[in-house]
Amino acid sequence: MAKSIVTGAAGFIGSHIVETLLKQGQQVVGIDEINDYYDQNLKRKNIAHLLNHPNFQFIENDIQFVDWHSLLQETDVVYHQAAQAGVRASWGQGFRSYTERNINATQILLEAAKDAKNLKRLVFASTSSIYGDAETLPTHEGICPAPVSPYGITKLAAERLCGLYHKNFGVPFVALRYFTVYGPRQRPDMAFHKFFKAVLDDEAIPVYGDGEQTRDFTFVSDAVAANLAAATVPEAVGQIFNIGGGSRVVLSEVLKMMEEVVGKPIKRNHIEKAMGDARHTGADISKAQKILGWQPQVLLREGLTQEWHWVKDLY
Numbered sequence: 001m002a003k004s005i006v007t008g009a010a011g012f013i014g015s016h017i018v019e020t021l022l023k024q025g026q027q028v029v030g031i032d033e034i035n036d037y038y039d040q041n042l043k044r045k046n047i048a049h050l051l052n053h054p055n056f057q058f059i060e061n062d063i064q065f066v067d068w069h070s071l072l073q074e075t076d077v078v079y080h081q082a083a084q085a086g087v088r089a090s091w092g093q094g095f096r097s098y099t100e101r102n103i104n105a106t107q108i109l110l111e112a113a114k115d116a117k118n119l120k121r122l123v124f125a126s127t128s129s130i131y132g133d134a135e136t137l138p139t140h141e142g143i144c145p146a147p148v149s150p151y152g153i154t155k156l157a158a159e160r161l162c163g164l165y166h167k168n169f170g171v172p173f174v175a176l177r178y179f180t181v182y183g184p185r186q187r188p189d190m191a192f193h194k195f196f197k198a199v200l201d202d203e204a205i206p207v208y209g210d211g212e213q214t215r216d217f218t219f220v221s222d223a224v225a226a227n228l229a230a231a232t233v234p235e236a237v238g239q240i241f242n243i244g245g246g247s248r249v250v251l252s253e254v255l256k257m258m259e260e261v262v263g264k265p266i267k268r269n270h271i272e273k274a275m276g277d278a279r280h281t282g283a284d285i286s287k288a289q290k291i292l293g294w295q296p297q298v299l300l301r302e303g304l305t306q307e308w309h310w311v312k313d314l315y
Helices: 011-025 040-050 068-072 094-114 150-169 191-200 222-230 251-264 287-294 300-314
Strands: 003-007 026-029 056-059 079-081 121-126 172-178 207-210 214-218 240-243 248-250 269-270
Touching: 003 011, 003 068, 011 026, 011 040, 011 222, 040 222, 056 248, 056 300, 068 240, 079 222, 094 121, 094 150, 121 150, 150 172, 191 248, 191 251, 191 300, 207 251, 214 251, 214 269, 222 240, 222 287, 240 287
Parallel strands: 003 026, 003 079, 026 056, 079 121, 121 172, 172 240, 207 269
Antiparallel strands: 214 248
């Protein structure tokens, strides 16, 4: 029976990966320290329904302190989703948690992975934030990274470390650069979650800048499918892939679509542009399509509808 480890297992994307692997009959070890970057109850809720599953073992611990040596002996695939997320919180006092959780924790995992004889794949969750304000849209993987946030800097460093361990020790990594993932269990500091909650509370939603920024939005089940492909396709080893929704959307257009989904007008409160936010993101996903055989399946309207139902149930 295949055995996988998912770090950040109680998080947004991690919990969906755990769920999908268990449905496929795999044995899964989930690791998450359940820190307080956002409401810990939300994280516990993400995996509560999985804790009694016979094939699931949950370890509540910092990934810098788990016994990786023994954990990796029987493991086929590691899905490394754990990270300190959030572009805007990465300035100032909070930066240390980004270096600890994104760079140091990844290095400890890679050190253990280089001695793990049975490890077939380490899938690293990277981010479109490493591109910053990319000169070319849609952006392909060969573009020189130029992060505009401290968060992006730490994720790029971790991604580069993966590359070094692959080159020098043969660690079979694959990096996935996610473009704005959304859907049920989305973090409460992310836009759609905030927007839908504001609708429920009958408050104006905060729009940074003029609302004309564009984003490539990726539904969470598509991000999960990309992880599973990255873990199994032989040609993926050592490669970096953009994982995006396949279409760039202007934020003001998304808000119109949200109004249709919730069935009422949404009040907007325009605030100053946030430091570290890229103006435009757009993924060239042709490499993932070609090598991983991956294709986003969920259209924005359908994905927004699913997230809206989830937010309503949550609150």
